[in-house]
Amino acid sequence: TAGKTITCKAAVCWGAGEPLKIEEVEVAPPKAHEVRIHILYTGICHTDEYTRSGKDPEGIFPVILGHEGGGIVESVGEGVTSVAVGDHAIPLYTAECGECKFCKSGKTNLCGKVRATQGRGLMPDETVRFTCKGKPIYHFMGTSTFSQYTVVADVSVVAVNPKASLEKVCLLGCGITTAWGAVVKQPGPGVAGCTVAVFGCGAIGLGVINTSKLVGASRIIAVDTNPGKESWAKKFGATDFVNPSNLQGEKIQDYLIKITDGGLDFTFDCTGNVHVMRAALEACHKGWGVSTIIGVAAAGQEISTRPFQLVTGRTWRGTAFGGVKGRTELPGLVEDYLNGKVKIDEFVTHRRALGELNDGFHDMHTGECIRCVVNM
Ligand code: NAD
Ligand code: AHE
Ligand code: ZN
Ligand code: ZN
Numbered sequence: 084t085a086g087k088t089i090t091c092k093a094a095v096c097w098g099a100g101e102p103l104k105i106e107e108v109e110v111a112p113p114k115a116h117e118v119r120i121h122i123l124y125t126g127i128c129h130t131d132e133y134t135r136s137g138k139d140p141e142g143i144f145p146v147i148l149g150h151e152g153g154g155i156v157e158s159v160g161e162g163v164t165s166v167a168v169g170d171h172a173i174p175l176y177t178a179e180c181g182e183c184k185f186c187k188s189g190k191t192n193l194c195g196k197v198r199a200t201q202g203r204g205l206m207p208d209e210t211v212r213f214t215c216k217g218k219p220i221y222h223f224m225g226t227s228t229f230s231q232y233t234v235v236a237d238v239s240v241v242a243v244n245p246k247a248s249l250e251k252v253c254l255l256g257c258g259i260t261t262a263w264g265a266v267v268k269q270p271g272p273g274v275a276g277c278t279v280a281v282f283g284c285g286a287i288g289l290g291v292i293n294t295s296k297l298v299g300a301s302r303i304i305a306v307d308t309n310p311g312k313e314s315w316a317k318k319f320g321a322t323d324f325v326n327p328s329n330l331q332g333e334k335i336q337d338y339l340i341k342i343t344d345g346g347l348d349f350t351f352d353c354t355g356n357v358h359v360m361r362a363a364l365e366a367c368h369k370g371w372g373v374s375t376i377i378g379v380a381a382a383g384q385e386i387s388t389r390p391f392q393l394v395t396g397r398t399w400r401g402t403a404f405g406g407v408k409g410r411t412e413l414p415g416l417v418e419d420y421l422n423g424k425v426k427i428d429e430f431v432t433h434r435r436a437l438g439e440l441n442d443g444f445h446d447m448h449t450g451e452c453i454r455c456v457v458n459m
């Protein structure tokens with residue numbers, strides 16, 4: 084199949100707010116510095132739903148969504164040296180070229196090499212590899228894992244140990260890695276021995292809870308409006324669970340400050356709700372508390388607080404893909420999974436076939452799904 088166009092099935096989203104349609108698509112061969120991957124499994128992340136729904140200011144249609152995939156390298160374009168045909172591979176929505184200003188800074192995992200074209204749904208040469216019914220289809224986050232075959236830039240893929248089941252480690256393509264990195268890569272002395280509050284107990288929040296426990300946080304308070312999340316949070320290591328709806332009008336930040344003698348050392352927004360982000364910041368301890376935004380908010384949404392909150396020593400920060408450099412660090416996380424140090428299996432509550440992808444999105448809305456893995 085190398086060098087030839089492949090016809091396969093993919094879930095196409097033809098317009099904002101529309102359900103996905105399973106279509107036959109043509110996937111062109113990889114050009115120079117590109118890799119074509121046979122996607123075997125993909126998770127569904129809340130960010131896929133966010134873009135599908137039309138809330139993403141970068142959303143562009145028609146598009147093949149999906150960014151939490153695992154597969155096998157089918158063919159490579161000229162000049163590709165970092166992966167080879169047959170490798171087990173995870174596409175990376177946060178590229179790592181190793182050469183740009185960002186990569187060389189040592190300060191961030193954000194890479195500048197392909198981000199501009201990626202955000203416009205294009206490959207680095209400003210064209211697309213997907214067509215359907217004669218129409219070009221845009222790429223998504225540089226990954227488009229809701230297709231049986233996808234093409235990515237070589238800086239946007241990493242080979243991993245083939246001993247690890249792709250059905251599981253596909254989830255390292257976003258959610259679990261993001262949560263792990265958000266905790267492990269806190270600047271300064273870190274989360275060990277500290278108090279933590281986690282707002283939102285989806286896959287991201289549970290991953291933050293679990294990693295906080297792993298690194299030795301002293302108290303982990305989970306916050307969720309869905310009472311069903313209490314048992315989940317406790318199972319992943321939360322010491323306390325608070326449902327803000329049960330506080331009889333008291334603000335969640337005031338309540339948390341009261342029960343923690345002045346506030347938390349670290350808080351995390353894992354909801355994408357800007358009001359929750361504010362509460363998470365204001366629940367931080369005066370003088371040193373750090374709040375990390377992980378959730379993605381809809382177009383037009385903005386955060387606010389009294390500047391005094393920052394003047395008095397709280398820090399507001401955010402993270403993409405947990406600050407993890409995918410090509411350098413994902414193989415190690417896969418080993419950690421194989422050694423039992425990083426949980427993945429426990430996050431998978433639902434499994435779906437490609438033809439049921441819309442049901443997978445529906446599962447997500449019920450509040451009972453932590454992660455749904457789609458067998459492509
Ligand atoms: P999810 O929908 O499974 O989980 C969100 C949780 O928040 C749910 O349990 C929900 O009940 C809870 N919640 C909703 N409103 C709440 C409120 N007012 N107070 C407390 N809890 C509330 O989503 P997820 O897959 O875990 O993703 C969480 C967020 O992280 C999304 O916004 C997603 O887009 C974002 N995300 C960001 C990155 C990144 O790199 N920054 C990576 C992955 C996901
Ligand atoms: N396109 C949106 C922003 C979406 C966003 O923040 N994405 C996160 C990853 S979410 C994964 O589930 C991210 O990596 N951001 C950094 C980046 O470069 O996109 C918008 O608001 O425009
Ligand atoms: Zn995601
Ligand atoms: Zn770079």
